[in-house]
Amino acid sequence: MPAHRITICALALVFGFPGLGDRFGRRPATAQGIQNAKHVDPLDRFAQIDARLPTPGPTRTASGAPGPAYWQQRVDYQIDATLNDDDQSIRGTCRIAYHNHSPHPLRYLWLQLDQNRFHPDSAAVMTQTAPSFGSRMSFGAMRGLLAKQVFDGGFKIDAVRNDEQEDLPHTIVDTMMRVDLPDDLMPGQSIRFSVEYHYNIIETKVIGGRGGYESFDDGNRIYEIAQWYPRLTAYTDYCGWQHKQFLGRGEFTLELGDYRVRLTVPDDMVVAATGTLQNPDQVYQPAWKKRLKQATKSDKPVFIVTPDEAAANESADPSKNLHTWVFHADNVRDFAFAASRKFIWDAMQTVSGDQSVMAMSFYPNEAEPLWSQYSTEAIVHTLDVYGRYAFHYPYPTAISVNGPVYGMEYPMICFNGPRPEKDGTYSKATKYGLISVIIHEVGHNFFPMIVNSDERQWTWMDEGLNTFLQYLTEQEWEEDYPSRRGEPEKITGYMKGGNQRAIMTGSEEILQFGANAYAKPATALNILRETILGRELFDFAFREYCRRWRFKRPTPADFFRTMEDASATDLDWFWHGWFYTTDHVDIAITDLQLYTIDDGDPDDAADRRRDEKAEKELTLSEERNAGLRRRIDWQPGLKDYYNSPDYDPDGVDEDQRKAFHKMIEGLDDRQRAMLRSKSNFYVATFENVGGLVMPIIVRLYFDDGSNEKVTIPAQIWRANSRKVRKLFITEKSILRIEVDPQRQTADVDLSNNHFPPRVVPSRFQLYKSKSSGKNPMQKAGLGKKESDKPKPEDAKEKQDDASE
Helix, strand or coil: CEEEEEEEHHHHHHHCCHHHHHCCCCCCCCCCHHHCCCHCCCCCCCCHHHHHHHCCCCCCCCCEECCCCCCCCCEEEEEEEEEEEECCCEEEEEEEEEEEECCCCCEEEEECCHHHHHHCCCCCHHHHCCCCCCCCCCCHHHHHHHHHHHCCCCCCCEEEECCCCCCCCCCECEEEEEEEEEEECCCCEEEEEEEEEEEEEEEEHHHCCCEEEECCCCCCEEECCCCCCCCCCCCCCCCECCCCCCCCCCCCCEEEEEEEEEEEECCEEEECCCCCEECCHCCHHHHHHHHHHHHCCCCCCEEEEEEEHHHHHHHHCCCEEEEEEEEEEEECCCCCEEEEEECHHHHEEEECCCCCEEEEEEEHHCCCCHHHHHHHHHHHHHHHHHHHHHCCCCCEEEEEEEEECCCEEEEEEECCCCCCCCCCCCHHHHHHHHHHHHHHHCCCCCCCCCCCEEEEEECCHHHHHHHHHHHHHHHCCCCCCCCCCHHHHHHHHHHHHHCCCCCCCHHHHCHHHHHHHHHHHHHHHHHHHHHCHHHHHHHHHHHHHHHEEEECCCHHHHHHHHHHHHHHCCCCHHHHHHHHCCEEEEEEEEEEEEEECCCCCCHHHHHHHHHHHHHHHCCHHHHHHHCCCCCCCCCCCCCCCHHHHCCCCCCHHHHHHHHHHHHHEEEECCHHHHHHHEEEEEEEEEEEECCCCCCCEEEEEEECCCCEEEEECCCCCCCCEEEEEEEECCCCEEEEEEECCCCCEEEHHHCEEEEECCCCCCCCCCCCCCCCCCCCCHHHCCCHHHHHHCEEEEEEEEHHHHHC
């Protein structure tokens, strides 16, 4: 590239060298300050986001920590329920103790009736948009479409009574039920009441959903039961009752409490549930108890119910006798269970901090050999990694169940769907799909089961944070683990596309649910950890957030403020760009200029002019006219000096030399050294095409074969978020510059990341024309666009799509 020679006073003007501008009577300026005003972005991307956040107070402090007046409600449950395998229904009585820890009197309570979503007249069903029929539809899809219209779903509330068995007035509003209290429930008071109910269990693979049953050809079933009892809606300091209606995606905001649950099921079923079993002598076979004891000392999973035993159990005639399994769980926000005659059961014990944890998996023979190889091991691995990044797992059990639900989480138990083919073989995608979904769903014990965020309002606070830790956990499973999310370059397609809303969008209003609620926040946190804060500082701040809000209910403001408080870093620009806008990252390098110091020596200047002329190629006309010019012999003594062959138009006279030496004599030693500097001053121009301000990360490639990576903080954009110029001073010559060489900022367009610009090659295929207009690869189902290929979805994304 051509070099610009500038005098030392010009350097002071352009680059702001201290003192030199004043020496020549001019005010120093910066490269940023002399940019053209037309490039200024009218949006202030460094505006503080305090106006977007709630005002700190005694319940939630400005540091992001719970305040001295922080409160949250508590609800304890005693539930007796019977699973009827003949008609696939549940009948139960839920006894509730509600403790008002708020400073407010409460005239009524709101309960969630999530099964009401499946009533044909529910808002969830009525607001579903029409499917894309096209020219074909599978029988399974048609069956599900018709079943939703007629399924007798939803809770049937038989009675709501207080402790004196007096009826309490109640009103059902779609998926919510208001229970009116006879007197105000004052701060510090508690009330006990019961709800008697029954409902029909959905067939999950027909209707969809986050729980239900799966039928097999031999008449057996797997039950995965969730949202199966009336649950208190959360009452909070930031929104009062969180009673947004359940339309299918906005998950469940719940209160913590203690549970004692009695589950009556056929006595040939194996049950897995939240909590610890209280009556093993009544429901466990002697061999199971012996093997469970062995599992506490094994470093590999031990079969509690073997595959052969499960096969024999499911092939026998169903029992008409019943067993009641009694479970107890302390300080949990929910309770779920699974039951089946088909279950194989394996277990091993692990340790998280001071807590011994029994990791267990329940699955049918249809899940083998995949599940016995990976399920329980994945549980143990997840508890280990999450324990290091967040906090130690506090519960005594962690369970993974295979059944009809692809992936869903509850305290101590989760439902996961991937299985091998019928012949027992499985693909790489199925293997890693199983490991990933188990990591993800077990990880939800941390977010939101313990860090108890509001899922109905902010999906990203559990799904995004959990997907971020899922990525870290996957990468520790094995080298080159094929994580779908977390790496910045994997979010670029979504970021540059349309049809999206900001992360800070209500759960039911999100567009492109998986990318918005899972991938984008997870990627943002990965970038924050790797590129902006660094691992050590990020990990400290993230653990502090987890420590502060363990068993409490944080809001986005609490997360944002804690991360800044614990890292001593103003991240408002980051939260604004990634969480409140749909801008994307696209930083282009558009120009590179080279400046070197002109020391003023007239002889050196003359030599440079001669060299430049010699290197300059003749124009076409100059080349052709060169042989046509008239030649006049020079005669000594003639006065036409300028026609002399000895005349040098770039020569230097003595007056110029004297002036130069006089200038040198007037400088001190430091100034003379600066004049002799051989440094190259490169000014690179960067443009923010995508609008999302980010650090500028460049790699400088030098003429000696070396290179250097430079990270420029995002604050370089603070005066002008659209265009900046950056100075690089080096003794070496720069051959080229590359922006974001390791693809760590989610830059959506790499073609403008090079200076000089580089040609980006593309490939195309040749094929023979056919009458059908399709080439042979397309006929064979190959050669499809990437967007046409089916992609595995995250657990709840897939089941949501199936249910809609």
